Amino acid sequence: MKILIISDSHGWTDELADVIAQQKPNVSAIFHCGDSELPHHAPQLENCYVVRGNCDFDEEFPEERVEEIEGTRVYMTHGHLYNVKMSHVPITYRAEEVGANIACFGHSHVATSFSENNVVYINPGSIRLPRNRKEQTYCICEINENREVTVTFYDRTGKDIPDLTSHYLIGQD
Template sequence: MKVLIMSDSHGLTHEISNIKERHSGEVEAMIHCGDSELPFGSPEMSRFLAVRGNCDFDKDYPEQLSEDLEGFRFYITHGHLYNVKISLINLSYKAEEVDAQIVCFGHSHIAGSEMINGTLFINPGSIRLPKMRAEKTYVILENSGNEVNVNFYDLEGNSVDGLSQTYIFK
């Protein structure tokens, strides 16, 4: 299974379309973690499991989603309701509450992933306004059995050195 994950595109349309087109034949699902600033029914957001961020005004986006994809429970949120710029503790409590194994969030614009107490947390960064790195990033998550690869890419589809990680679920 491969899942495309992005966040914090803040009004970009061409870039979202390019990324979708680049990976359309290889991913089984697409996730947007909020702050697209696009209408819910926009063509760019079609096919995305998308949530509402603090800069999204279309109330048709849900605040959060729980989805089962290929044997993993995903929890998707923007992160502003969980103070992710300060700590992941509130988000980890929510992940435990909904029995999520993989949590996708944004808000901080800081790309990264980490395993905390058996739960994988993924922030794909921002394809518009990245922080802590120059690259504008998104993620392709790929799993084979218990092994999950979190691969970060820049807008042109190049792998971003130093961010990609492999995790093992027990």
């Protein structure tokens, strides 16, 4: 199973649509971790799981969501309510509370992934306003039948960024 994870597109419509169109045939689900700055009915977000970020004003988006995708429990929130720019501790508590295998968040615009307490955490960065790197990023999370997780980051044009790629095993740190 593959999941496209994107965040912090901040009003971009064509660029967001381009990334989704490029990856949609290859993935089982699409997650947008907030700050799209689009209305919930925007065509670019059709068939996507979306949460509300601090720059989203459409109250139709939930603050967080938990989805079961092919036997994997995915938790998603934007991150501003968990102060992810300062610490990952609050979001790790919440992900554990909801029994997540994968936790997706944005807000910081910093592309990263890590594993803690049997949960894989993924921030896809930002396709518009990256921090700590020059590349505008999103990622694909692939989970195989052995529960091995590969998180591969791409720049907005679809070129992979090898130094950000990480491998994990769900259920082990």
